[in-house]
Amino acid sequence: MKKPLAAALLLACLPFAASARDSLGSFTYVEGGVQRVSVDFGTPGSDTLDFNGxxxxxAIELSDNFYVYGGYAWARNGDLVEDIDARQTQAGLGYRHTIFDNADLIAEAGFQHTQLDATGYRDNLDAARVSVGLRGALSNNFEGWVKASYVDGSDYDGEFSGTLGAQFIINETWGVVGEIEAGDLTSQYLIGVRASF
Incomplete structure (x- = not known):
């Protein structure tokens, strides 16, 4: 169900290419923001846990086609008797291929590490993550991206997710970003500020 949604969003972005600005913004940037992660355990009668953080x-451009990316996020759930802290680190390599002057096909492959902590409990979850999608300039001050991702590893059963994101560009350096990622078990919402170089 998530894959057809991501494909529809990808196709919906294409007609805007003709009216958008001539090129994409930089693939070298740093951003920070707030996020909410919801975990659905997928069993009848179980509650959804929400983590706020x-x-x-x-990302850093290595060449016209390749870039490296990474991130670190932390969040806490206080709904249970014991607070649960979650930390996640991601790193990987990305590839971009220009399909229009203002739209790139992107593919990423990387690693993610998640650590869960509570009193007397700690768990570490490691997985590989691959993504493919499109990033495009929809107007002079607006960029959008859509991606389909798959995460799998010894600690995961394998999960597909779809991501829809956007950046409102204030000037050549600063922008406001928002992103939604929805998967089989988790959903993540993020809003923040980006500095591009």
Whole structure:
């Protein structure tokens, strides 16, 4: 169900390419913001746990086609008797291929590490993550991206997710970003500020 939604969003972005600005913004940036992560355990009668927190992430262009990316996020759930802290680190390599003057096909492959902490409890979850999508300039001050991702590893059963994000560009350096990622078990909402270089 998530994959057809991501494909529809991807196709919906294409007609805007003709009216958008001539090129995409930089793939070298750093951003920080607040986030909310909801975890649905997928069993009848189980509650959804919501984690509120913040994170930083960024990317560095290595060439016209390749970039590296990474991020660190932390959040806390206080709904239970014991607070649960969650921390996640991501890093990987990205590839971009220009399909229009103002739209790139993007593909990413990386690693993510998640640590869960509570009193007397700690768990570490490691996985590989691959994504493919499109990033495009929809107007002079607005960029959007859509991605489909798959996460799998010894600590995961494998999860697909779809991501829809946007940046409102204030000037050549600063922008406001928002992103929604929805998967089989988790959903994540983020809003923040980006500095591009």
């Amino acid at each position: 913040a994170g930083v992430r960024g």
